[in-house]
Amino acid sequence: MAPATPAAVIVLAAGAGTRMKSKTPKILHPIGGRSMIGHALTAAVGLNPRELVAVVRHQRDLVADHILSLAEVLGTVPVIADQDEVPGTGRAVQCGLEALVATEPGPDAGPAEPVDSFGTVVVTYGDVPLLTTELLAELVATHEAESNAVTVLTALLEDPTGYGRILRDTDGSVAGIVEHKDATAEQRSINEVNSGIYSFDGGMLATALAEVTTDNAQGEMYLTDVLQIARAAGGRVAAVTTTDQWQVEGANDRVQLQALGAEMNRRTLDRHMRAGTSIQDPATTWIDSTVTLEPDTTILPNTHLQGTTHVSEDAVVGPDSTLVDTTVGIGATVTRTQASGAVIGDRAAVGPFTYLRPGTVLGEQGKIGAFYETKNTVIGRGSKLSHLGYAGDAEIGEYTNIGCGNITANYDGVNKHRTVIGNHVRTSSNTVFIAPVTVGDGAYTGAGAVVRKDVPAGALALTVAPQRNSEGWVEDRRPGSPAADAAAQARVGHGTSHTPQPDAGA
Ligand code: UD1
C-alpha cells in the first residue's frame, strides 16, 4: 500500500467528558503511558501529515498546554483550533479547517492557501486510544485509490446503541449516516456503526460544512451530514470496515478506560513477546507503550515498566519491580526494585528491596543490594553497595566496596553536599560520610567511622573512641534479670568471682 501523507489530520478534543467524573479533562487521563490525546496524536503523526490540528474547548488552556507539551515527542507542533459555542462534531471540524487556513502559508508566503487545494483531510477523536497509524493509513490509502469525497471507518457491533448507523443503498454503497437519536426503529436495527474517523477531500469538506445545520434531535452541527451532502454533489462516499473493534472504541468513563488499558497492555506484551522478550506472567506485567525492550530480555511476574524505560539484551527484570524512565544494561538483573530515572550498567545487579531514585548511575558489573536507597549518585564499574544504606549526591569510583549500613549524610538541614569516594576503597560497616567529604583511592574506614575530614589515598580512617568494659555491670545494675543470671552462670563456669562495684557503670 502506498504511504499515505494527508494534508492534515484534525483531532477532535473539545468535548467535556463528564462521565469520567474527574477534575482532569477526559483526554488527559493516562492509559498505557500516554494521555489519551497523546495516543491519538501519536497515531495521527505517524501518517506524516503536513499539519496536525487539535480542536479544543472544554478546559481549553489545560488541554492546549498539554498538547503543545507533546510537540517534542511528536516531532511537530500541533495547531490548536478553538471551537466556539456552536456545538457538534461538524462545527469542531469547521473550526479546525479555519485554523488550518490561517496556519498554512500560501505560495511565496502570500495569502493563505484555499482549503480546496489541501488534498486529503483526516478526522479522528482524542479519546480513541487504541487506533493505530496502520489502520488510519489503510483508510487514507483506500480513500485516495478510489478518489472518494468521503471514506468513513466503520465497525460491526453486536450492540450499536448510541452510535451513528451507516445507511447503505441496495448496491451496498454508503448513502449516509443517521445518529442514534435521530434514527427510526428500523435504522436502529443496523449494526454497522460510524467510528467517527474519516478521510475527506478537504475542499469538498469545507464546502459541505457550510451547508450543515443544527436541525436535528441534538441541535448540533453533525459532521455526519457531510456524507449526504457530498453524495448529492456527485462525490463518491465509501467505507472501510474494520474487524478490530478495539481500534475504534472510545473511553467515556473509567470502566471503559480500564478495559481499553488492559487491552492496550495485552497488545503491547504480545508485540514484545513476538519480538523476543520472555514475559512469564502477562496477567501481572504492565508495560507502557513508550517502553523499549531488546530481544532476549526476561520480565518476571508483577513487573511494571513505565515511561522511557529501556531494557537491554539478556537482562532480567522482576519479579515485583517497578521501573520508571530507567535504563537496564546488557545482562543486568533487577530484582524487587523500585527505580526511577536510573541507569543500570551492563551485567550489574540490583535488589532485592532496593530503591533507586533519579540520577542513580550504576556502573558495569556494579551492585546495589538489599535495603539500599540511592539518589543522584554515580557508581563506577565493579563497585558494590551490598547491604542496608543510603547513598545520595555521591560519586563512587571503580571496584570500591561500600560496607554494610553506610550512609552519606548529604544534607546539613539547609543544603545538599557531595561525597566523593575513589577507586578500590574499602569502607567498613556503619561508616557515615559527613558531606562534603572526599575519600582517596585505596583508602579504608573502620567500623562505625564518622568521616568528617577528607581521607587521603591509602589511609585508614578511624573515629572510634577506645572501648571500656565495666566488669560486673549487669549483675550490679540489673540483679535478678535473665542477663544477670546468664552472666553469673558464665562466671561460675569460668571459675571467676564478682565483687560488687559501688560506682559500676557510672
Ligand atoms: C459521534 C458521531 C457518531 C459516531 C460516534 C462515534 C456525529 C454527529 N456523530 O457521536 O455518528 O457513531 O461519534 O463515537 O459526529 N467533539 C468536539 N466538539 C463538539 C462535539 C464533539 O470536539 O462539539 C468531539 C468530542 O470531544 C469527541 C468526538 O468529537 O472526541 C465525538 O463526540 P461525541 O459527542 O462523543 O460524539 P457522538 O455524539 O457520540
Ligand code: MG
Ligand atoms: Mg455527542
